[in-house]
Amino acid sequence: MMICMRTTLNLSDALALEAKARAASEGRTFTSFLEDALREHLAREIPQAAPQALPTYTPQVPGSLVDLDDKEAVWDALDASA
Numbered sequence: 689m690m691i692c693m694r695t696t697l698n699l700s701d702a703l704a705l706e707a708k709a710r711a712a713s714e715g716r717t718f719t720s721f722l723e724d725a726l727r728e729h730l731a732r733e734i735p736q737a738a739p740q741a742l743p744t745y746t747p748q749v750p751g752s753l754v755d756l757d758d759k760e761a762v763w764d765a766l767d768a769s770a
Contacts, residue, residue, distance in 0.1 A: 697722075 699707075711721035754765040 707721060707725075708718050711718045714721070754761050756762060
């Protein structure tokens, strides 16, 4: 005895009409057509993406290091990097 679950799907009108037409042309029910399509999709292997290296960041230091205690030097460095 097969136990079935009833569910509601929201399909676009165009997709539902195309699926119903295909099911009818194959002499099968809409439900059996959707079940087989879903089984085929679920049977596909999911491609595993190769791990990618994280991007790195190399800060651009203008000219030389800036003394952060010297407000004028900081402003000059910011102006020079703009």
